[in-house]
Amino acid sequence: MPLRTIITYPHPVLRQEAEPITIFDQELKNLVADMAATMYHAPGVGLAANQIGIARQVVVVDRSVAKNEHTYITLINPVISAGEGRVVDEEGCLSVAECYSKVERFRKIHVTAQDVEGNPLEFDAEDRYARIIQHEVDHLRGTLFIDRLSLLKRALYKKKLKKILQERE
Numbered sequence: 001m002p003l004r005t006i007i008t009y010p011h012p013v014l015r016q017e018a019e020p021i022t023i024f025d026q027e028l029k030n031l032v033a034d035m036a037a038t039m040y041h042a043p044g045v046g047l048a049a050n051q052i053g054i055a056r057q058v059v060v061v062d063r064s065v066a067k068n069e070h071t072y073i074t075l076i077n078p079v080i081s082a083g084e085g086r087v088v089d090e091e092g093c094l095s096v097a098e099c100y101s102k103v104e105r106f107r108k109i110h111v112t113a114q115d116v117e118g119n120p121l122e123f124d125a126e127d128r129y130a131r132i133i134q135h136e137v138d139h140l141r142g143t144l145f146i147d148r149l150s151l152l153k154r155a156l157y158k159k160k161l162k163k164i165l166q167e168r169e
């Protein structure tokens with residue numbers, strides 16, 4: 001399970017619309033295993049394939065209950081078919097350096113997807129789990145959580161990022 005490099009904003013692959021998966025083979029399983037390893041290594045609670053430079057509709061979401069557990073769910077071709085309630089909570093993203101901000105999301109969502117074998121999945125998700133899925137599905141559409149911030153907050157972040165990138169040079 002080799003770790004993959006996490007691509008960061010403003011790389012264009014993060015803006016790409018991810019293509020659906022049609023072939024459920026060993027290569028897909030390897031990709032998912034690498035994504036999970038990369039997510040836990042970061043550490044993060046969700047990862048979309050765009051974030052490792054692969055614009056395909058694959059996400060992994062942490063489902064661990066205990067601290068040292070590494071239990072996750074894989075969602076292939078996920079679709080959020082319904083949402084209800086609105087909650088505001090803090091979000092960050094492995095692809096968006098040094099940015100944490102409050103984002104409004106549905107509190108409860110209905111999700112359809114496929115598992116890594118291609119079997120259909122259909123379930124409701126709430127609260128933190130629902131938030132992570134909405135964040136990851138956004139990635140597959142080329143949307144980042146900073147797109148959901150106010151213009152002012154986004155402008156401030158862009159300014160901050162410019163500074164961060166200059167300091168890294």
Ligand code: NI
Pocket residue numbers: 092093094095135139
């Ligand atoms: Ni993210």
